[in-house]
Amino acid sequence: MENREQIICQLNTTNEPHIQKVISRTFEDLCSQVKSESLVLSVCNSPVFIWPNKGGRATPECLTPNSPCKDLQQFIQTDDQESMKSKKKEKTNASAVVINLNLMTEVTEPADLSATTLMRCSTKHHFLYTAMPMDCVVSLPSSERLSVVYDALVVALCSQLDEMKKVMLRHMKGMTLLIPQPFHFLLPDPVGLVTVVYPAGVPDSQLEIQRKELHSRFELPGNRPYLRRANSLHFPDEPYKDGYLRNPHLHLKPPTLGNGKLYLVQGVYSYHHYMQDRVDDNGWGCAYRSLQTICSWFQQQGYTEKAVPTHKEIQQALVDVGDKQGSFVGSRQWIGSIEVAAVLDQLLGVTSKIMFVSQGSELASKGRELANHFLSEGTPVMIGGGVLAHTILGVAWSETTGEIRYLILDPHYTGAEDLQVITDKGWCGWKSPQFWDQNAYYNLCLPQRPKTI
Amino acid sequence: MGRGYIVENMVEKYLSSLQAPDSTGTSCVTGLLIGQSTSQRDLVALAVRTPQRNTDGQGSPSINRRAWISLDHLDVEWVTEHARQVSRMLPGGLSILGVFLVTVPELSKEAQNILRQLIFAVDKHISKGRLWSLTNEDVTEKVALHICTETRKTVCRTFDIRDPKSSAKPADWKYQLGVCTSWQVLTCSVGLDLLIPVLDMRVLPQDMEKCMKEGLKIWAKQIEVGLCLINGKILADETEIVAGQKKNAKPVQQTFQAQILIPMAEPPSVQTSTVLVKMCSGSLSLKGMVHCRAYLQSNKSRVKDAAKVIKRDIINTVSSRVEMFLEDLLMEGVDNGSVEQVLPRRVFASLPGMTLCVCDYMFPDECLSDVSDRLKELLDWDMPEDSIDTSQEAIIVLRKNIPIKSDMLKSNGLFPSIDTID
Numbered sequence: 001m002e003n004r005e006q007i008i009c010q011l012n013t014t015n016e017p018h019i020q021k022v023i024s025r026t027f028e029d030l031c032s033q034v035k036s037e038s039l040v041l042s043v044c045n046s047p048v049f050i051w052p053n054k055g056g057r058a059t060p061e062c063l064t065p066n067s068p069c070k071d072l073q074q075f076i077q078t079d080d081q082e083s084m085k086s087k088k089k090e091k092t093n094a095s096a097v098v099i100n101l102n103l104m105t106e107v108t109e110p111a112d113l114s115a116t117t118l119m120r121c122s123t124k125h126h127f128l129y130t131a132m133p134m135d136c137v138v139s140l141p142s143s144e145r146l147s148v149v150y151d152a153l154v155v156a157l158c159s160q161l162d163e164m165k166k167v168m169l170r171h172m173k174g175m176t177l178l179i180p181q182p183f184h185f186l187l188p189d190p191v192g193l194v195t196v197v198y199p200a201g202v203p204d205s206q207l208e209i210q211r212k213e214l215h216s217r218f219e220l221p222g223n224r225p226y227l228r229r230a231n232s233l234h235f236p237d238e239p240y241k242d243g244y245l246r247n248p249h250l251h252l253k254p255p256t257l258g259n260g261k262l263y264l265v266q267g268v269y270s271y272h273h274y275m276q277d278r279v280d281d282n283g284w285g286c287a288y289r290s291l292q293t294i295c296s297w298f299q300q301q302g303y304t305e306k307a308v309p310t311h312k313e314i315q316q317a318l319v320d321v322g323d324k325q326g327s328f329v330g331s332r333q334w335i336g337s338i339e340v341a342a343v344l345d346q347l348l349g350v351t352s353k354i355m356f357v358s359q360g361s362e363l364a365s366k367g368r369e370l371a372n373h374f375l376s377e378g379t380p381v382m383i384g385g386g387v388l389a390h391t392i393l394g395v396a397w398s399e400t401t402g403e404i405r406y407l408i409l410d411p412h413y414t415g416a417e418d419l420q421v422i423t424d425k426g427w428c429g430w431k432s433p434q435f436w437d438q439n440a441y442y443n444l445c446l447p448q449r450p451k452t453i
Numbered sequence: 454m455g456r457g458y459i460v461e462n463m464v465e466k467y468l469s470s471l472q473a474p475d476s477t478g479t480s481c482v483t484g485l486l487i488g489q490s491t492s493q494r495d496l497v498a499l500a501v502r503t504p505q506r507n508t509d510g511q512g513s514p515s516i517n518r519r520a521w522i523s524l525d526h527l528d529v530e531w532v533t534e535h536a537r538q539v540s541r542m543l544p545g546g547l548s549i550l551g552v553f554l555v556t557v558p559e560l561s562k563e564a565q566n567i568l569r570q571l572i573f574a575v576d577k578h579i580s581k582g583r584l585w586s587l588t589n590e591d592v593t594e595k596v597a598l599h600i601c602t603e604t605r606k607t608v609c610r611t612f613d614i615r616d617p618k619s620s621a622k623p624a625d626w627k628y629q630l631g632v633c634t635s636w637q638v639l640t641c642s643v644g645l646d647l648l649i650p651v652l653d654m655r656v657l658p659q660d661m662e663k664c665m666k667e668g669l670k671i672w673a674k675q676i677e678v679g680l681c682l683i684n685g686k687i688l689a690d691e692t693e694i695v696a697g698q699k700k701n702a703k704p705v706q707q708t709f710q711a712q713i714l715i716p717m718a719e720p721p722s723v724q725t726s727t728v729l730v731k732m733c734s735g736s737l738s739l740k741g742m743v744h745c746r747a748y749l750q751s752n753k754s755r756v757k758d759a760a761k762v763i764k765r766d767i768i769n770t771v772s773s774r775v776e777m778f779l780e781d782l783l784m785e786g787v788d789n790g791s792v793e794q795v796l797p798r799r800v801f802a803s804l805p806g807m808t809l810c811v812c813d814y815m816f817p818d819e820c821l822s823d824v825s826d827r828l829k830e831l832l833d834w835d836m837p838e839d840s841i842d843t844s845q846e847a848i849i850v851l852r853k854n855i856p857i858k859s860d861m862l863k864s865n866g867l868f869p870s871i872d873t874i875d
Contacts, residue, residue, distance in 0.1 A: 033717075038644070040714050042714070047687050049682070049687060049714065059682065059685055059686055059687055060686075061685075102716065103716070103717040103718075104680075104714045104715060104716050104717060105714070105715060105716075105717050106712055106713065106714050107643050107644060107676070107679070107713045107714075107715060107767075108641040108642060108643055108644075108711065108712045108713050109644065109712075110642055110643065110644025110645075110742040111644060112644060112646075112740065112741065112742060113642075113742045113847055114740070114741045114742060114847055114849070114850045115741050115742075115795050115796070115798055115846060115847045115848055115849060115850055116645060116739065116740065116741030116742065116743055116771075116774065116795070116796040116798070116846075117739075117740055117741055117793050117794060117795050117796060117850055118737065118738070118739055118775070118778060118793070118794055118796055119737070119738040119739075119740070119792070119793040119794075120657055120658070120661065120735065120736075120737055120792055120793075120794075121657075121735050121736045121737075121738070122657045122658075122734070122735040123735065124732065124733070124734050124735075125732075125733060125736075126730055126731070126732060126733075127650040127652070127730070127731045127732070127733045127736070128728050128729065128730050128731075129650075129728065129729045129731070130725075130728040130729060131718040131719065131720060132718070133720075175730050176727055176730075177727060177728040177730075178726060178727055178728075179725070179726055179727065179728060199726075200725075200726035200727070201726030201727065
């Protein structure tokens with residue numbers, strides 16, 4: 001279950017040396033609000049309200065503390081669109097269900113029964129005000145009793161408040177207090193779901209020490225990022241705000257080869273193609289789009305905080321390294337694998353291996369190399385040759401028979417972000433070796449992961 | 454088709470007892486009509502004459518009092534001020550529906566103009582300082598009743614207070630027994646914990662009222678949009694609160710517990726990475742518990758009507774007692790710097806023969822006889838002291854959660870002076 005809400009924290013302090021004490025006290029108050037009987041959990045898109053600190057009382061009343069938590073699902077009203085889709089396709093029930101909750105408070109459950117008083121204070125002081133962006137996740141089997149769930153949530157909220165207090169105090173400079181922000185990460189087993197609080201406004205590059213501590217605590221390898229903000233878990237029910245499709249290849253049925261295995265891109269990339277971002281690059285921009293897909297991979301795996309570059313930014317990078325003249329910027333000139341590698345190096349500090357085949361027919365024999373690439377680096381591959389550029393997202397390869405299929409993401413698509421069209425019409429699809437121009441020569445750019453966390 | 458007012462029988466008795474010219478020689482008697490107006494029915498529960506002024510001006514803010522001889526010298530301000538004080542004594546659901554005027558036959562012609570003037574002035578005065586907004590479903594017509602002392606003929610008309618230029622519409626006025634015996638009651642207790650900083654060049658004590666008002670406006674908005682549960686359930690707005698009724702069943706009075714839920718915090722309008730810091734010259738903190746009550750006339754009332762009346766009572770009771778406290782402070786004229794003071798507490802008195810209560814606010818240094826005197830003066834009602842319910846709100850301030858039940862403190866005589874236990 002995921003819990004997303006904010007708490008208002010009002011601090012009233014007179015001078016700096018006391019700030020630490022006041023902040024600690026304020027967080028204690030917030031924690032007691034969370035433990036109080038006036039806390040109410042509201043299940044999003046449903047008429048369910050729960051009082052976790054009042055013996056798990058809930059409305060509707062049939063939800064008792066002993067009910068299994070999967071009982072909550074029947075009350076949740078999903079979008080009409082979603083329920084239509086699930087009728088069409090087969091239901092794959094293996095994935096986790098996400099239940100969103102909001103924090104509310106019941107004003108008619110007063111903790112203090114005193115007479116009403118008005119206190120007036122006429123001394124000058126600083127008034128600090130913010131809303132704390134609480135975001136807790138609790139992951140439990142669907143048969144678990146609700147009472148266990150409630151306890152887990154309240155404990156998670158309190159410990160997050162404690163984390164937030166620590167982060168706030170650690171990064172405090174005088175009267176400047178940074179807002180602590182929680183991020184969720186799905187780390188490899190056995191660690192699983194973890195929430196880390198980072199201070200807002202401090203870029204990942206300045207938080208390396210914290211990440212080193214966490215990498216060692218969770219026994220994560222020290223050469224690839226797991227805990228950068230970009231690595232944070234994207235919940236299945238959340239749409240991506242930028243509108244690009246993510247990992248369309250996951251919706252394809254992979255080919256079955258005798259003794260064949262799949263070697264696919266690792267992690268998340270966005271599908272970049274012709275005509276996006278109001279740039280009409282139809283006919284000349286395919287390599288640029290493939291490069292954008294690769295940059296999106298590096299950004300989403302946490303290797304860079306830079307946004308995916310525009311065509312002009314790509315061209316400017318080539319001018320900056322001396323590869324092209326100034327007039328190149330704003331032109332419609334094609335680029336190839338070498339240029340792609342140069343831009344990755346210039347903008348992201350990423351080095352690439354270049355593979356060359358003198359004839360397209362030779363690509364059929366590159367199965368082992370491509371498989372190894374996807375195993376160790378797992379980055380998307382840009383391939384240019386003939387007059388076309390594509391992105392290779394993986395191979396299906398049989399070591400014994402040598403049979404090979406290529407998972408291709410085609411940047412020449414000019415339509416809208418319609419997953420159905422893109423997968424049905426093969427804009428993202430599995431291709432045979434005949435896909436390549438058997439006589440043309442090809443260059444492949446294989447980006448290498450930087451060794452960093 | 455005009456409105457039809459159904460009026461409690463006792464009101465007829467009361468109105469017929471009013472004579473003009475009265476003992477002080479005034480040739481007309483004004484007063485207020487109290488009840489509940491909904492789109493289905495208009496019920497009048499109570500009529501209260503405007504009190505006669507004492508020359509020594511006890512119990513009410515002083516206004517320039519002139520001798521009241523003829524309609525020319527009708528003290529509209531006095532009538533409206535009475536209305537404002539009475540409206541503070543009405544729990545949720547009850548309000549001032551209009552004004553009545555008893556005159557000698559010679560003044561009957563002018564009566565309509567006078568009533569019009571009074572209706573608009575009263576409405577304007579009592580809606581000042583109101584922290585909630587009227588909705589489309591609220592009835593905006595007020596009743597103007599004229600009674601001639603000789604013929605005892607009643608003329609009943611309504612004015613729409615949204616349109617000062619509108620003409621009066623005729624309305625029905627009918628007496629009935631048992632109008633107020635089976636209203637539905639909603640109750641709840643609301644915890645307050647507001648911190649209002651004094652920002653932007655404001656200074657205490659001069660700007661206290663302004664700061665309080667702004668802070669309370671924000672809080673009132675939260676209450677207005679909050680979720681309301683009735684008897685522990687969340688129901689659709691149009692659902693009737695009295696479930697499973699047979700058609701034409703005899704209405705029975707029921708009490709409903711209301712609960713109000715608000716989000717724990719609002720996301721900021723502008724995302725920042727740092728905590729907002731402001732210099733302020735002081736702060737105001739409002740803490741404690743208030744008891745709230747509201748009435749609904751119909752056993753067919755819907756959840757949204759119930760939510761509306763109880764929320765308005767919550768907002769009104771807090772803003773009324775703050776207003777009264779500030780008025781009192783103004784009269785005292787002394788500011789004690791940083792100080793914590795107890796606000797007046799709410800007490801209830803049941804109107805005999807009805808399920809309805811009125812309320813009053815007792816300052817810490819007052820006793821039951823003060824309440825009783827006020828009820829007599831403002832509502833023209835003799836209320837024996839032992840029928841005043843003081844058990845709903847606590848007298849003292851608790852700190853460090855020393856639990857003391859409020860009914861343990863109930864007493865009918867003198868009260869201890871207020872101590873804050875630290």
